[in-house]
Amino acid sequence: MDFNDSKEEQAFRDEVRAWLASALPQGWGKTVFEPEDEDERAHFRIDWERKLFEGGWSGISWPTKYGGRGATLVEQGIFAEECARAQAPEGINVIGRNLTATTLIHHGNEAQRERYLPKILAAQEMWCQGFSEPNAGSDLASARCRAEPDGDDFIVNGQKIWTSFAQYSQWCILLARTDQHAPKHKGLSFFLVDMKSPGITIRPLTQISGEKEFNETFFEDVRVPKENLVGELNDGWRIAMTTLAYERGAEDALARQIRFKQELDLLIEKAQEVELGARRAIDDPAIRQRLAQSIVDLELMRMNCLREFSKAIKGETPGPESSLMKLYWSHVAQDMADMAMEVLGPETLLMQEDPDTIARGRFPMAFMQSRAFTIYSGTSEIQRNIIAERVLGLPK
Amino acid sequence: MNFDFNDEQYMFRDTVRDTLAAQFPIDLFRDSGEPVALEGPLWAQLAELGLFGLMVPEDQGGLGLGMVDFALIAEEFGAALVPLTVTDTIAASLILAKYAAAARAENLEKLASGELRVAFAAYEKNGGYDPSQFSTSLGADGSLSGRKLLVAGADRADMLLVVANDAAGEPGLYAVDAKGAGVVATREATLDITGDYHAVSFANAAAERIGGPDAGEFSLDLLATIAALGLAGIGGRMLDTTVAYVKERSQFGQPIGAFQAIKHRCADMAVDVNTARSGGYFAAWAMASADRAERQWAVSMGKAKANRMAVHVMRESLQLHGGMGYTWEMALHFPYRRGRHLEILYGTTEYHNERVLQGTMAQLAAG
Numbered sequence: 001m002d003f004n005d006s007k008e009e010q011a012f013r014d015e016v017r018a019w020l021a022s023a024l025p026q027g028w029g030k031t032v033f034e035p036e037d038e039d040e041r042a043h044f045r046i047d048w049e050r051k052l053f054e055g056g057w058s059g060i061s062w063p064t065k066y067g068g069r070g071a072t073l074v075e076q077g078i079f080a081e082e083c084a085r086a087q088a089p090e091g092i093n094v095i096g097r098n099l100t101a102t103t104l105i106h107h108g109n110e111a112q113r114e115r116y117l118p119k120i121l122a123a124q125e126m127w128c129q130g131f132s133e134p135n136a137g138s139d140l141a142s143a144r145c146r147a148e149p150d151g152d153d154f155i156v157n158g159q160k161i162w163t164s165f166a167q168y169s170q171w172c173i174l175l176a177r178t179d180q181h182a183p184k185h186k187g188l189s190f191f192l193v194d195m196k197s198p199g200i201t202i203r204p205l206t207q208i209s210g211e212k213e214f215n216e217t218f219f220e221d222v223r224v225p226k227e228n229l230v231g232e233l234n235d236g237w238r239i240a241m242t243t244l245a246y247e248r249g250a251e252d253a254l255a256r257q258i259r260f261k262q263e264l265d266l267l268i269e270k271a272q273e274v275e276l277g278a279r280r281a282i283d284d285p286a287i288r289q290r291l292a293q294s295i296v297d298l299e300l301m302r303m304n305c306l307r308e309f310s311k312a313i314k315g316e317t318p319g320p321e322s323s324l325m326k327l328y329w330s331h332v333a334q335d336m337a338d339m340a341m342e343v344l345g346p347e348t349l350l351m352q353e354d355p356d357t358i359a360r361g362r363f364p365m366a367f368m369q370s371r372a373f374t375i376y377s378g379t380s381e382i383q384r385n386i387i388a389e390r391v392l393g394l395p396k
Numbered sequence: 397m398n399f400d401f402n403d404e405q406y407m408f409r410d411t412v413r414d415t416l417a418a419q420f421p422i423d424l425f426r427d428s429g430e431p432v433a434l435e436g437p438l439w440a441q442l443a444e445l446g447l448f449g450l451m452v453p454e455d456q457g458g459l460g461l462g463m464v465d466f467a468l469i470a471e472e473f474g475a476a477l478v479p480l481t482v483t484d485t486i487a488a489s490l491i492l493a494k495y496a497a498a499a500r501a502e503n504l505e506k507l508a509s510g511e512l513r514v515a516f517a518a519y520e521k522n523g524g525y526d527p528s529q530f531s532t533s534l535g536a537d538g539s540l541s542g543r544k545l546l547v548a549g550a551d552r553a554d555m556l557l558v559v560a561n562d563a564a565g566e567p568g569l570y571a572v573d574a575k576g577a578g579v580v581a582t583r584e585a586t587l588d589i590t591g592d593y594h595a596v597s598f599a600n601a602a603a604e605r606i607g608g609p610d611a612g613e614f615s616l617d618l619l620a621t622i623a624a625l626g627l628a629g630i631g632g633r634m635l636d637t638t639v640a641y642v643k644e645r646s647q648f649g650q651p652i653g654a655f656q657a658i659k660h661r662c663a664d665m666a667v668d669v670n671t672a673r674s675g676g677y678f679a680a681w682a683m684a685s686a687d688r689a690e691r692q693w694a695v696s697m698g699k700a701k702a703n704r705m706a707v708h709v710m711r712e713s714l715q716l717h718g719g720m721g722y723t724w725e726m727a728l729h730f731p732y733r734r735g736r737h738l739e740i741l742y743g744t745t746e747y748h749n750e751r752v753l754q755g756t757m758a759q760l761a762a763g
Contacts, residue, residue, distance in 0.1 A: 001464050002398050003681050009397060074397050265760060272757075282757075292749035295756050296675075296697045303399070303674035310400035328667045381656075387666055388659035392639050395654040 003306075005078070012071075013078050019055055020086040029087035033360075036352070038211055042168055045092040049123035052091070058121040062101070066117035073309040077254060084258035092165060094252070096120040096127035100173050100192075102246040106317075107190070107231040107239045116171070116192065128169040130160040130193070130217060131240065138382050140175070141184045141237055145219060147176035147191060154178075154191065154229070156199075156222040162376065166202045166215040169195050173243065174224075179234050188236035192228040199223075209368040245318040247377045248326035250308030257301045260333050263366055264294055266359055267340050274344045274358065287343045294339055297332040304328060320390035327383040330373035337363075337370035399677075401468060409468035415441060416476040425477070425590055426727045432592050435479050435549070442482060443510030451490045456501055457508040458489070463618075467625055467680035471673070474626025475633040477590045477734050481513060481549030483622050488514035488557055491615055495569070495607035503555070515553035515574065516619060517544035517596050525747045527567040527612050532560040532598065539578070540570055540603035543595060546741055550574065550581040550594035558603065559612045569611040570603040577601065588737035590730050610688070616742075617695045621683050623742035624695070624702035625676040630735045631669045631705050634713040637728070638662060641717055658716060665709045672698075672705035693755030696748035703745040706735045 005013060025032045035041045052058050061076045062068020069075070091097070101120050104113050119125040136143040145158025156176055166172070172193040179187035193200075199222040204212040231239050246252065268291060271281040281287050304325060312318065340363040341348055352361030374380045388394040401409075419441055424434050442448065450466055452458020459465075466486065473483055489507045496503070506512035520543065523530045532542025540560055550556065553574040561567050572579060578601035581594040607614075639662055642653035652658050679698030682691045710732045714721040721728050739745075 001401055001467075001677065001681055002685070003678065004685060005397060077397070268757065268760060288753050289746060289749050292700070292753040292756075295752050296700050296749070299697055300671050300675050300678075300701055303678050304671055306397075306399040307674055307677075310398060314400065324667050324670050327663065328671055381660065384660040384663035385656070387663035388653075392662055392666060394639065394643060394659050394662060395651050 009074065009078060012075055013082060016057070016079050016082040017085070019057070020082060020088055023051055023055060024086060024088060034089055038213075042092055042165070045089055046123060046126065046168065048089045049091045049093055053122045058123070059097070059101075059117075062117070062121070063105075066101075066113060067121045072313055073251070074313070076251065077306060077309055080254050080258055084261060087262055090255075090259065091123075092168065093120065093123055093126045094255075095129050095165065095169075095173070096125065096171075098246055098252050099129060099243050100127045100171070103173065103190075103230065103239060103243045106242050111227070112192070112230065125170040126165060126168050127171045127173065128163045128166040128195070128217075129243075130163055130172045130174040131243075132162045133159060134161050138379055140240070141188065143175055143177060143188060145174070145176045146180075147174075147178050147189060147224065149178075149226070150223075152226055153223040154226065156191070156193065156219045156224055158219050160217045160219070161205075162214045163202070163217040164214045166195065166217050167204065171195060172217070173230075174219075175236055175240050178236075182234060185237045187234055188240070189233050190230040190236035190239040191224050192230060193219075193222065193224050194228075197222045197224070207368075208371060209365060211369075242318075244378065245320070245322045248383070249318040249322040250305040250312070250325055253301065253325045253329050254305040254309075256329060256333070257298060257305060260298055260301070260329075260336060263340070263362065264291075264298055264336060266362065267291070267343070270344055270359055274347075276345050281343050281345070284343075290339050290343065294332075294336040298336065301329050301332055320386050323378070323383040323386040324391070326377055327380055327387065330380060334370045334373050337367045341367050401464075401677075405465055405468055408465070409472060412445065412447070412469050412472045413475075415445060416472060416478070420476050420478065422477065422727050422730055425730050426724065431479060431590055432549075432552075435481065438478070439482070439510060442478075446508075447482075448485060448489065448510040449508030450486060451493065452504050452508040453493060456493075456504040458504070463490070463621070463680045463684040464677075467677055470622050470625035470680075471629035471632070471676065474629030474734075474738070475731075476629075477730060479549060479591045481515060481553070481591070483626070484516050484548055484619075485510075485512070485514045487516070487615070487618050487622060488555070490618060491557065491569070491606065491611065494614070495611045496571075512555065513549065513553045514555045514557060515547050515550050516615065517547045517550070517556045517558045517572075518616060518619065519545055519741060521545055525616075525743050527559050527609075527616060528561070528565075530559060530561060530567070532558060533565075534560060534562045534570070534603060535600065536563055537600075538603065539600040540572060540598045541578075541600055543597045545595050546584065546586070546593045547581065547596045548591055548593055550596050551583070551592075556596065557606065557615065558598070559615060560603070562605075566609060567612045568608045569606040569615055571606050572598065572601050572603050586737070588733045590734050591737075613688075613692070617691060618683060620699045620742040620748070621676070621679045621695050623738040624672070624679055624698040626738050627702035627706040627735060628669065628672045628676045630731045630738075631665075631672055631702075631709040634709050634728070634731055635662070635665045635669050638665065638713045638716050645718075652716075661712050661716065665712055668705040668708055672702045675699075675701040689755060689758060692751055693759075696743070696751040696755070699743055700745045700748040700752060703739045703748070706739055710735050 059068030060071050061073050064070040147154040147156045174191040174193045178189040199220040201218040203216045274281045350357040449458030450461050454460035556572045556574045558570045578599040580597045584593045586593045645652050675698035679695045682694030720726050
């Protein structure tokens with residue numbers, strides 16, 4: 001165990017740092033920020049992903065034959081840390097990189113890997129996730145969206161919900177029922193669906209934050225070629241479990257940890273500026289305790305991720321243990337967002353447009369956004385069931 | 397970078413775990429009562445495994461390993477409620493190797509073989525946790541006076557390592573002959589009955605300086621790290637015990653572990669134990685490899701998280717055992733008692749939180 005960089009790792013870190021400094025605009029994070037408009041921001045993030053690819057920073061731990069760097073998760077971790085230090089923008093193709101690609105590496109065929117992986121890396125194709133349905137949320141295996149064989153195609157009919165970034169996506173990973181009579185876990189298949197296919201309709205949903213990141217997606221007689229089936233027919237549930245393990249796993253969590261840490265650093269900075277009457281917020285012992293607790297929780301979120309990385313490097317595939325990651329970080333981040341609302345006084349309530357706002361309204365916005373953390377990628381209640389039954393071995 | 401232990405470290409851990417499970421089961425506390433009597437045979441077995449020499453340099457009869465190698469073992473010691481005289485003595489070997497003059501070499505050899513028993517005398521009545529506020533101090537003649545609380549196994553110790561201020565008010569670490577003139581140990585009545593603790597009075601006792609403020613701080617950080625790892629061990633043990641119990645205990649016609657109200661609480665315990673381990677391991681690494689600022693920051697993070705985890709996990713464990721959990725016979729109260737001892741003696745969550753915040757603010761100010 002060594003948390004220090006080796007000589008090679010230090011060189012890699014220096015290289016990342018120098019590149020980020022040259023790639024980000026002058027004054028980034030100080031006077032220059034991401035676009036305010038949601039749509040402009042999405043395109044800004046797509047452009048940033050392409051820039052990362054051109055710089056050779058996409059797929060650091062991916063095999064070289066699919067366009068990756070062939071390095072390890074340690075380098076991936078170093079890269080993430082340096083992005084945090086530079087306050088670099090988030091990517092938008094998380095589903096492509098972290099879910100589709102990892103699933104195809106485990107369960108796809110070679111033709112699928114060669115076709116899709118390089119375009120994910122190059123940020124030429126964005127992906128969305130068609131898993132949840134209005135009546136299949138926590139009980140995902142009861143999904144009713146159907147795929148029926150017809151010649152060389154499947155014909156898909158049904159509705160998906162919470163499809164984040166569908167409006168920017170060229171492709172969708174879809175979980176659909178291919179056997180109506182089998183037990184619910186045994187009748188699902190995993191497909192790759194071209195979002196340009198005739199019969200797909202997207203309807204945006206407005207979130208409590210006012211943003212429109214996610215959608216309802218309707219499939220009406222959508223033709224999906226049989227070559228777009230991943231793995232075996234009716235083996236979709238097992239494949240989807242791989243997808244979900246990555247969605248809940250350490251690589252995803254580390255990227256989030258970095259965003260959360262930026263927010264906490266910003267909060268600590270503001271607590272040193274804002275006066276609560278006679279003293280600065282930072283001089284209030286109760287506030288100091290609350291800030292400290294979030295620091296501890298967030299730093300250990302990183303340590304949890306790094307420990308998982310080492311297991312992955314040793315060859316362990318992510319499984320139900322990834323629910324430990326997700327359950328932990330979602331509550332830690334939500335608690336932090338709640339706390340941030342309570343330490344800077346009344347002006348915390350002012351949103352971005354208001355001249356008296358603090359930190360461009362970041363804290364109330366983060367508070368609203370953070371409500372989703374304990375719901376998406378499986379609610380906390382589902383994560384607890386998974387941990388209890390599949391990690392601790394408690395009876396069903 | 398590498399964030400995992402190696403195979404040798406896991407194997408050593410397994411050996412220690414098996415030995416403790418066979419030789420030092422929790423039933424001993426319940427059935428035999430007096431912890432001092434239980435310590436003797438255990439001490440000999442641990443010496444045989446070479447554990448007292450774990451961090452003693454090889455040319456002085458030890459294994460020449462470090463804090464990271466000790467981390468998993470400290471966790472096992474915590475889980476098995478091994479007396480704190482054991483961990484104090486092992487911690488002392490690291491302190492003496494790091495700070496003491498060559499004249500202490502003889503001590504290291506004795507430490508490595510288990511012949512020398514050391515107790516840390518750190519905390520005081522009305523002293524809190526900050527060593528600069530301790531009142532035990534050296535007089536103009538260099539002799540040490542004051543009173544320390546909760547010194548583990550002080551009546552059988554050979555050497556006491558005392559955190560005290562010199563005549564100029566500067567904190568440091570001093571070695572005192574535990575059997576020397578002016579040293580009186582009195583057994584205390586404590587919440588933790590899995591070990592024996594003593595108040596030790598020093599009246600112009602002869603003291604040898606081991607090191608200045610850094611040695612004092614390093615010692616307290618080391619004890620806090622070992623406590624954090626011990627708490628992770630206790631948390632893991634209580635989680636395992638609870639999971640096993642709720643699988644067996646049947647009510648309403650099914651194992652209570654099948655109820656979501658129970659499952660979800662077990663899952664939350666598991667998350668907490670996992671994270672406390674991360675904190676403890678990071679603290680152990682920082683003790684071995686980080687500079688002073690990062691070490692203090694990392695240790696306090698590890699200890700603060702271990703404290704919160706332990707309070708949560710121990711409370712849930714007792715609750716999920718129902719009425720049986722409240723019985724002496726069930727023996728859950730032994731780790732609970734030890735857990736609160738470790739939590740409170742080596743720095744409360746609030747104390748360590750404040751150090752973490754100061755560390756983070758210094759990092760942010762430095763850019």
